Amino acid sequence: MLHLPGPACRVVFNKYYVFFEKFIDNYIHHFSPNLLSISGTSTQHSILPDRGLLYLVELPLLILGVYTAFRTKSRAGIFITLFLLVSAIPDSITSDGHYGRFFISLPAWQILISLGLVHLSQLGKAKLLLLPAVSLLYIAEIGSFAFEYTTYFPYRYSMYSHYGYRELVDNIERVAPEYDKIFVSSRANDAKQYIFYLFYTKYDPESFQRGERVEKGIDSLGWVRVERIGSLYFVSTLPPMDKQTSVTDRELLIGAPSEFPKLVYMPTQFVVKDKKGDVLFQAVDKRDYIRCIRVVCEADTTQ
Structure with a gap:
């Protein structure tokens, strides 16, 4: 068993290190597919359960939008991406994903997703297949959300509203x-x-x-x-x-x-x-x- 001297232990094991480690873990979790589009966060009692901040179809569009922003060296696109990265810092201090505190990030997601859609529409013949597929996925996800929001959610989660x-x-x-x-x-x-x-x-x-x-x-x-x-x-x-x-x-x-x-x-x-x-x-x-x-x-x- 390794025995470290007292000063070394204090350098490695201290409240500042633990806080920093937890902060990094929380920050990374803000950009995980699980929080963004799959099951969401444990604090989302007042919104639909098992749903993320974005539709699942928007994840690849988001990645495509970030790629497009840096590939074209768009100052606006790069600024929006950096804004998105910074917006998770305040909430990371206290939780691994609270939509109320992470709400400030919303404009950035939509802009980058839109940038991804624009890039998709410029892919020549490939867009003839991809754009209808994306449209159908959007219709399916919006329809599913609307159905749950007007039927299941008001009855099962009314106390949280x-x-x-x-x-x-x-x-x-x-x-x-x-x-x-x-x-x-x-x-x-x-x-x-x-x-x-x-x-x-x-x-x-x-x-x-x-x-x-x-x-x-x-x-x-x-x-x-x-x-x-x-x-x-x-x-x-x-x-x-x-x-x-x-x-x-x-x-x-x-x-x-x-x-x-x-x-x-x-x-x-x-x-x-x-x-x-x-x-x-x-x-x-x-x-x-x-x-x-x-x-x-x-x-x-x-x-």
């Missing part, structure tokens, strides 16, 4: 006069619910900016969070409850089903479902919540 918040806000506004406090938990879905509340209620921007009936706080990571707007409280998890909790308070608890105990029956004021029919939000009156807990506890003690 913040589906249900309009219905949630409408229900909150409907029942708000009946409660002194309404708690909305972000434990299962931290999507900054207050933003949807402001948008769908058309809340007065000046009132919000002045902080009228608005409370803010700073979390453990230093982020400013809106904790209350009027009687609506945005919390990281629902307040703890037990059978000793008072049932006189007029409070409504809103959270994911996993935040409530699995009882035989739990009265709900309303539920919000995604397009698959799965419950996203469940609203329970605090008084009903405590009564159900007491009934279960009493049943357990009599057995």
Whole structure:
């Protein structure tokens, strides 16, 4: 077994080397066929699964476009290629491919692919076969994308598109006069619910900016969070409850089903479902919540 002296170990094995190695790995992955056109990235919950940034047919066109740019010594083409290479640097610091952060690269892809198509159209007799083939592949891929986007995606991935918040806000506004406090938990879905509340209620921007009936706080990571707007409280998890909790308070608890105990029956004021029919939000009156807990506890003690 090789034993290196301490200074040598620190030169070879240190956090800077590990960071640099990870950065290079992330950077290379940004230009892999897997991320670009095959399975995409693990962070693409809000877009179609198992799809890359580009259509598969565009990969050879991209390579042809880069080749054409350098072969013709086109300054614009070379600049676009260099821009594409530089655009992956910021995202490589934090991930191996996040489309939101890599979005800045999009103009470069399209320009180079177009350059490849132009070169393809200048190949003489070969273009008579290649251009129709490319056109058919484009039609097939666009058709496949459109079909999945309008059928499969809205139902299977609606929760990642913040589906249900309009219905949630409408229900909150409907029942708000009946409660002194309404708690909305972000434990299962931290999507900054207050933003949807402001948008769908058309809340007065000046009132919000002045902080009228608005409370803010700073979390453990230093982020400013809106904790209350009027009687609506945005919390990281629902307040703890037990059978000793008072049932006189007029409070409504809103959270994911996993935040409530699995009882035989739990009265709900309303539920919000995604397009698959799965419950996203469940609203329970605090008084009903405590009564159900007491009934279960009493049943357990009599057995």
